[in-house]
Amino acid sequence: MAFGQDTIEQLYRELAGGRHLSAKLQALLEGPLDSRGQEEAADVSRELGRVFMVSLYMLKPCSSSGRTEEVMTRTAPETRTDDSICLHTSKKVKRIRSELVPLRNGREEMVTRTEITPSPYKDGYQWRKYGQKNIQDRNYLRLYYKCTFSRERRCAAKKQVQQQDGGEPVPMYLVTYLNEHTCQLQPQQAVPGTPATAASSPTTTTSRRQSSSPPAEGLDSTRNGAGGLFGRHLLLPHAVGGGGGGGIDEEEAAIVMCLATVISGGGAAAAAPPPLSWPSRVVPAFVASAGHSPSADESVADEAAAKMADMDYCFQYDPSTFEAAADHHHRVLIGDDGDVPRVARITDTADRWDVNQLCSNH
DNA sequence: TCGATTTGACCTCT
DNA sequence: AGAGGTCAAATCGA
Numbered sequence: 001m002a003f004g005q006d007t008i009e010q011l012y013r014e015l016a017g018g019r020h021l022s023a024k025l026q027a028l029l030e031g032p033l034d035s036r037g038q039e040e041a042a043d044v045s046r047e048l049g050r051v052f053m054v055s056l057y058m059l060k061p062c063s064s065s066g067r068t069e070e071v072m073t074r075t076a077p078e079t080r081t082d083d084s085i086c087l088h089t090s091k092k093v094k095r096i097r098s099e100l101v102p103l104r105n106g107r108e109e110m111v112t113r114t115e116i117t118p119s120p121y122k123d124g125y126q127w128r129k130y131g132q133k134n135i136q137d138r139n140y141l142r143l144y145y146k147c148t149f150s151r152e153r154r155c156a157a158k159k160q161v162q163q164q165d166g167g168e169p170v171p172m173y174l175v176t177y178l179n180e181h182t183c184q185l186q187p188q189q190a191v192p193g194t195p196a197t198a199a200s201s202p203t204t205t206t207s208r209r210q211s212s213s214p215p216a217e218g219l220d221s222t223r224n225g226a227g228g229l230f231g232r233h234l235l236l237p238h239a240v241g242g243g244g245g246g247g248i249d250e251e252e253a254a255i256v257m258c259l260a261t262v263i264s265g266g267g268a269a270a271a272a273p274p275p276l277s278w279p280s281r282v283v284p285a286f287v288a289s290a291g292h293s294p295s296a297d298e299s300v301a302d303e304a305a306a307k308m309a310d311m312d313y314c315f316q317y318d319p320s321t322f323e324a325a326a327d328h329h330h331r332v333l334i335g336d337d338g339d340v341p342r343v344a345r346i347t348d349t350a351d352r353w354d355v356n357q358l359c360s361n362h
Numbered sequence: 363t364c365g366a367t368t369t370g371a372c373c374t375c376t
Numbered sequence: 377a378g379a380g381g382t383c384a385a386a387t388c389g390a
Contacts, residue, residue: 130381130382130383130384131381131382131383133379133380133381133382134379135379135380136378136379136380142380142381144381144382146382160381
């Protein structure tokens with residue numbers, strides 16, 4: 001899953017454009033639809049389809065390339081620990097992830113961290129391999145490790161290493177850490193290019209003989225030297241907060257859901273996976289009803305701000321989406337979080353407020 | 363001899 | 377029944 005800054009910016013532009021198209025389409029559908037309007041709506045619809053295609057295309061190759069410098073997260077709450085992505089972080093997902101994860105063997109364990117890394121052994125702990133398994137639809141075996149001190153110190157820490165498919169030229173590995181170390185050993189500060197020794201400092205135990213299993217080849221970072229070139233580990237923030245992940249299908253469903261919510265204008269915001277982390281606090285500045293100059297409406301602002309703060313859902317804000325929201329008879333809440341402007345679109349429905357956040361993380 | 367890895371069998375869940 | 381995770385005897389190398 002490779003998302004360079006350029007890719008994210010391009011993706012953002014696509015989605016922002018799609019959001020604008022959605023508003024345009026909605027406006028067309030709300031008015032009388034003559035033949036010319038139908039034609040225009042069809043054009044907009046086709047363009048929307050293109051936005052989906054481009055966005056999905058931009059996301060798709062990332063799931064298999066395994067090289068990224070960007071923070072990613074999974075969105076599906078299921079417990080599989082395969083690689084899967086969504087662009088942004090969900091507080092809700094994080095909460096789910098931080099709970100105990102029931103594994104297939106009936107036990108419950110805590111996923112404490114997930115990494116995509118070219119050097120899965122450079123984590124500063126000593127591990128003992130206790131098994132490997134062929135996983136369905138995977139080209140490489142999944143390797144299972146326990147903390148070397150699992151017996152003598154009853155350390156429950158485990159990790160799973162899964163080489164990612166299509167990791168050419170540099171193989172990438174999804175490393176899932178289960179349970180915290182209770183062996184009281186501090187992880188070694190990995191020094192790029194410096195092979196760690198088990199005697200002097202805790203690190204992953206390396207095989208002393210040639211392995212017969214394919215995934216072991218090149219896995220040892222002290223052998224392939226990957227640590228020096230690729231010492232940067234890629235954290236999946238959902239998992240930093242704890243949690244497992246979803247499969248590729250779930251991932252794609254989540255991505256489509258994200259995109260669909262953007263395009264649709266977000267009536268189902270509360271049910272959709274949130275892309276970006278929401279600011280720690282929202283200070284409402286004013287509420288502007290569409291078509292009117294900003295007016296003080298503190299009760300609405302307070303209510304909306306409270307709702308926003310309780311939600312995980314936000315998108316990056318840009319003027320076009322803001323205008324699109326305003327154009328469609330929604331109130332717009334503008335707040336700020338320190339020096340970062342926050343914008344939300346508020347839909348006043350019969351029995352509740354729907355607040356769709358459009359925020360800036362610039 | 364000791365400790366780590368390998369690998370087939372077993373267990374549990376879906 | 378199949379899949380994922382774990383166990384433990386066999387194996388290997390220092």
